[in-house]
Amino acid sequence: xxxxxxxxxxxxxxxxxxxxxxxxxxxxxxxxxAFIGLGNMGGGMAANLAKAGHDVHAFDLSADxxxxxxxxxxxxxxxxxxxxxxAEAVITMLPAGKHVEAVYTDAVFDNADGGAILIxxxxxxxxxxxxxxxxxxxxxxxxxxxxxxxxxxxxxxGTLTFMVGGSKxxxxxxxxxxxxxxxxxxxxxxxxxxxxxxxxxxxxxxxTMVATCEAFLLAQKLGLDPQKFYDIASxxxxxxxxxxxxxxxxxxGPESPADRDYAPGFATALMLKDLGLAMAAAQNVGxxxxxxxxxxxxYAQFAEAGNAGLDFSGIIRMLERGK
Numbered sequence: 664x665x666x667x668x669x670x671x672x673x674x675x676x677x678x679x680x681x682x683x684x685x686x687x688x689x690x691x692x693x694x695x696x697a698f699i700g701l702g703n704m705g706g707g708m709a710a711n712l713a714k715a716g717h718d719v720h721a722f723d724l725s726a727d728x729x730x731x732x733x734x735x736x737x738x739x740x741x742x743x744x745x746x747x748x749x750a751e752a753v754i755t756m757l758p759a760g761k762h763v764e765a766v767y768t769d770a771v772f773d774n775a776d777g778g779a780i781l782i783x784x785x786x787x788x789x790x791x792x793x794x795x796x797x798x799x800x801x802x803x804x805x806x807x808x809x810x811x812x813x814x815x816x817x818x819x820x821g822t823l824t825f826m827v828g829g830s831k832x833x834x835x836x837x838x839x840x841x842x843x844x845x846x847x848x849x850x851x852x853x854x855x856x857x858x859x860x861x862x863x864x865x866x867x868x869x870x871t872m873v874a875t876c877e878a879f880l881l882a883q884k885l886g887l888d889p890q891k892f893y894d895i896a897s898x899x900x901x902x903x904x905x906x907x908x909x910x911x912x913x914x915x916g917p918e919s920p921a922d923r924d925y926a927p928g929f930a931t932a933l934m935l936k937d938l939g940l941a942m943a944a945a946q947n948v949g950x951x952x953x954x955x956x957x958x959x960x961x962y963a964q965f966a967e968a969g970n971a972g973l974d975f976s977g978i979i980r981m982l983e984r985g986k
Contacts, residue, residue: 705756925977
């Protein structure tokens with residue numbers, strides 16, 4: 664494939680935010696934000712919005728999560744509807760599409776101000792994301808899907824990557840809020856494009872992690888020291904994020920969940936969920952994804968053996984046993 668032209672590079676770069684630029688916060692007025700869903704990811708994200716100076720009205724079904732949000736500078740409220748009222752931005756971070764759609768139907772659509780931007784950061788299926796976008800538009804509201812990449816550590820540190828689906832105007836309204844929670848905010852395309860990008864990205868991640876684990880295990884059986892193999896492969900053609908940022912072998916490369924007995928990180932159950940979304944999307948459009956399919960099979964086997972709560976890089980243990 665030929666390299667993109669300089670003009671196309673400029674155009675693409677214009678859709679990628681460098682969120683921590685010094686002047687940006689002075690230009691952007693702090694706002695009232697509703698944040699619904701304060702789990703492992705949402706809790707850190709809401710805290711970073713509060714840290715940036717926003718008035719964050721937070722809701723979750725967990726009392727402990729609400730307590731943590733309060734300590735982080737958010738205002739806990741009694742319901743999702745209460746959080747949404749008067750908010751300039753509504754952000755949801757929920758487990759699955761059915762939860763997102765229920766919250767939007769039961770609390771968001773009837774309580775959101777007409778000028779509010781609706782931002783769903785959950786990882787859900789493309790069809791549900793598009794259905795929510797259409798329902799919002801029918802009520803005169805603007806919604807975007809903005810799933811994240813980066814895991815718990817990035818959510819806490821404010822270094823997430825957001826891939827955003829929706830109109831250009833919706834992206835521009837959502838970007839300042841997302842920038843306060845991340846290092847990169849990228850407009851992927853129209854409604855559902857953020858979820859499509861997330862499904863493809865995590866299918867790639869799941870497959871490359873399995874291949875990375877296999878390579879390290881083979882290297883060890885061939886007598887190579889894991890750190891020596893890391894030193895070589897990390898600067899060679901086999902390099903990947905799974906190796907250089909999230910090495911599955913304890914003691915090799917930068918610190919990762921492997922050095923903490925595979926405490927997540929990014930839990931195997933979540934990887935399996937994302938692979939399921941990717942496989943469903945592939946089936947819907949008739950795409951052939953044999954590597955993604957095999958990765959899903961392996962992660963299902965790993966989870967069923969009682970490892971759903973371990974970090975997804977812990978699959979190296981199963982591969983090492985040859986089962």
